[in-house]
Amino acid sequence: MALIVQKFGGTSLANTERIKNVVKLVIAEKNRGNDVVVVVSAMSGVTSELVGYTREMSSLLTNESLAEYDSIISSGEQVTSGLLALGLQEQGFKSRSFLSWQAGIKTDDFHSKSHIEGINSEILLKHVGKGDVPIIAGFQGVNSHNRISTMGRGGSDTSAVAVAASLKADRCDIYTDVTGVFTADPRIVPEARKLQKVGYHEIIEMASLGAKVLQIRSVEMAIKYNVKVQVLSSFENESGSLLVNDEEIMERRVITAVTHDSQEARVTLESVENTPGISAKIFKPFADQSINIDMIIQNISSDSKYANVTFTINEGELDRAIKLLEEAGDNKEFLYKNIVATRDVAKISVIGVGMKQHPGIAQKVFSILAEKNINIMAITTSEIKISVLINKEYTELAVKLLHKAFELDKKPKLQ
C-alpha cells in the first residue's frame, strides 16, 4: 500500500461535472489499495476574477493590502476542497477538507509570494490512518501573524509537493489538462512525443521557457526532498511523465525537448554612455520592481565612448520597463540616445541534461537555423540548454527543424 498525493488544477475542477470526474480519479487510486491525500486549486477563472476585484478596489501594494489580497484570492480553493470532499462522501468515502489553518500549513511572511515553512503532518496522517481522504486547499498557508498567505500563481503545485514531502508520500501526481510533458508543443509539432521521464532540471528549464507545466518552485522542492512527481491528465486515462533525477536521463539521450516562448519582448538602449558599472545602473530599477531580465547583449567595445545595450523581458512587462528607463533618463541616472522596443521576437530553446556529455550541440543548433537563413539575435546557454532569440515569424519553422534534427520524433533506444 502506497501513499499518493494527488493534485488537481483549475481546469480539472472547472465545474461540478468535472469535480465529479475528479471524484472518480480519487476513488480509482483508493481502489488500487492506496492511501490518498488530495491538494486542489480553485475552479479555473475564479482566482482571476477575485484578482480583478482586488484591482478594482485598490492600487496599493503594501504588506497590509497584500494580506487582504491573499485572504480574498485564497477563497477559491476553500470552495473546491469542500466540493470534492462532498463528492467523495456522496460515493461513500470518508473525506474532509482542510484549510491551511486547519492543517497547520505554515508560511513565511511574504504575502502573495510566500514559501511553505512547515506542515503539521500529524494531523493529516491521523486522518489518513483512519482511511479518510483529506482534501487540502492548495496555494495557501498561514503566516506568523495568523494571516492567510498565498504562494503565487501555480502555487498549488508547490503545496502538493510540500504535502508529499511532509507526509513522505510515495508519489505526487499532478493532474492537469495535458497528458504529460512533450518533446515540443504538439500544436506546432504533431510528431512531438510524450516523455516517459524528464529530469528535474530539464523541467525547470522547460517551465521557465514557456512550457508552463508546473510551478518551478514545486520542482525545486521535489529535488530538495526527493519527491517522485508525475504529470498526467485528469481527462485521459493514460500514464503521464515522471520527473526523475537528471542522472536517470543523462545516459539515454542528448536532447530532451525543444521549447519556444513567444511572450518575449526585446529592448535596445542606443548609444548608452559607456562607463564602469553602467549595466548595474541600467538594471537596478528592474530588480527593485521585480521585473525579470532574461537575455542581455552588451556590445561595448572597450575603445568606444558609447554602446548599445539590448535585453529581453516578458512582453507583459514591456510598458513598465520602458517607463522605468525613461524615468531613469529624465533623472540623468545614465545617459542614452534612444529606446527601441519590439515584441516581434521569440526564444527557441533546446534542452537536455545529456548535452553535458556531448559538446557541439550549440554549433549544431546554429547551423540548422543558418541553413534556413534564420537570423539569431541573441544567445544564452546553461549546462543543459541553449536558447536563441529569433524573429517571431520563424518560431514554428525553427521548432520543427530542431525537433527533427535532434530526432525527437523517434523513440530513443534506451527509453
Next chain:
Amino acid sequence: MALIVQKFGGTSLANTERIKNVVKLVIAEKNRGNDVVVVVSAMSGVTSELVGYTREMSSLLTNESLAEYDSIISSGEQVTSGLLALGLQEQGFKSRSFLSWQAGIKTDDFHSKSHIEGINSEILLKHVGKGDVPIIAGFQGVNSHNRISTMGRGGSDTSAVAVAASLKADRCDIYTDVTGVFTADPRIVPEARKLQKVGYHEIIEMASLGAKVLQIRSVEMAIKYNVKVQVLSSFENESGSLLVNDEEIMERRVITAVTHDSQEARVTLESVENTPGISAKIFKPFADQSINIDMIIQNISSDSKYANVTFTINEGELDRAIKLLEEAGDNKEFLYKNIVATRDVAKISVIGVGMKQHPGIAQKVFSILAEKNINIMAITTSEIKISVLINKEYTELAVKLLHKAFELDKKPKLQ
C-alpha cells in the same frame, strides 16, 4: 466618542462599485468621531451560487457533509471582508479583515444553523484602540472541532449583534436595501409610513410573518444583551428605524404594522381517526424533519369518531409534508381518509405591543374583513399580534383595509 458596529448586507456589497459606496459610509461614521467595527455579508447571489454547487455535488445531510457545506458557503464573506478592508486602506484608513478563526468567534457544533457561543473581544478591541477598522466576515464562526460553522440565512445580522454585544457597542446599524421598517409593505400600501421606533417583540413577529427585515435570532440576541439596533439603507441618506424595548412603544400606539405572508400552504387531513394523542402522532414526523407547522385547526367534536385536522406550513415544504403524511398513512401510524392541500392562502397579521392594553382589536379585525366578505379560514393570536388566514386573492385588499382602519397612514401624536 461612540463605538458603532455597522453591518452591510449582500445588496450593499453586490459589486466593487457598491463596496466603494460602503467605504464612504464607514468613513462618514469615522469622521463623526466614532470607532467603527464592520460585519459583512457575501456579495448578493454568491451564497446561493455556492449552495447550488453543494446541491449538485451531494444529497447528504450528515454532520460531515454540513461541515463541508459550511466551509464552502462561508467563503463569500471572506471575499467581501477583504475587499472592504482594501477599499478603506485605499482611502488612507487603517483597516483589516477578520475571519472567524482570526477573531475568535466560537460557535456550537450545529453545522449550518449554529449559534455564537463567544467572541474574543480583546483581539478586536486592541485593533479598535489603535484606530483600525476591523472588518468581520459575518454569518460564521469556528466550532469546537476547529471547523467553520455557519448560522443560517441572514446569519450576518446575528453576527453583527453578537459583535456589538461582545464589544459593548453603543449601537448596531444594520444597513440594508430598505430605509427602515414600515407600517406595511409599501409596494402594496403606498401610504405605509416608516416607523422611527419598533419594539423588539414587534419586529420578531414581523420578521416571522414575512417582513424579512432581520434574522429573528439577531433580535433575540439584541434583547438578551440590550443592544441598540438601527435598520437603515445603505443607498439613501436618511435615518432608519430603531429597535427599542416594547415599553417605549406601548404608550404610543395600539397597532404598529400590518404584514402579509403569501408563502403559506394549507393542508387538511380529512376524517382522521379521533383518538387521544392523535395530534402528537400527526405532527411528530414534521418535528423530526424540522418542518415548522404554523396554524393548526382541529375541529374535533368529542362525540365523533372522526375529525378534520387543518394546518399551514411554508409552501416550499408542502411537497415534503404531503410525502410524510402519506408515508405515515401507509405505515398505519394513524388513519385518515384524504389529504387536501392548497397554496391559495395568505396570512395577514396585525401587530402591536399596544394591543396588550386595548382589548377588542381581534373583534375589529374580524369585522373589517367581514364587511368586505373576506372569509377567515384560521386564526392565531399572541399577546401582540392577530393573524388570520384568508384566500390569497384578497391579500392586497385585506392589508389596505386594515392599514387604513387602524390609521397607520397617520403619524401617531406621541411619536
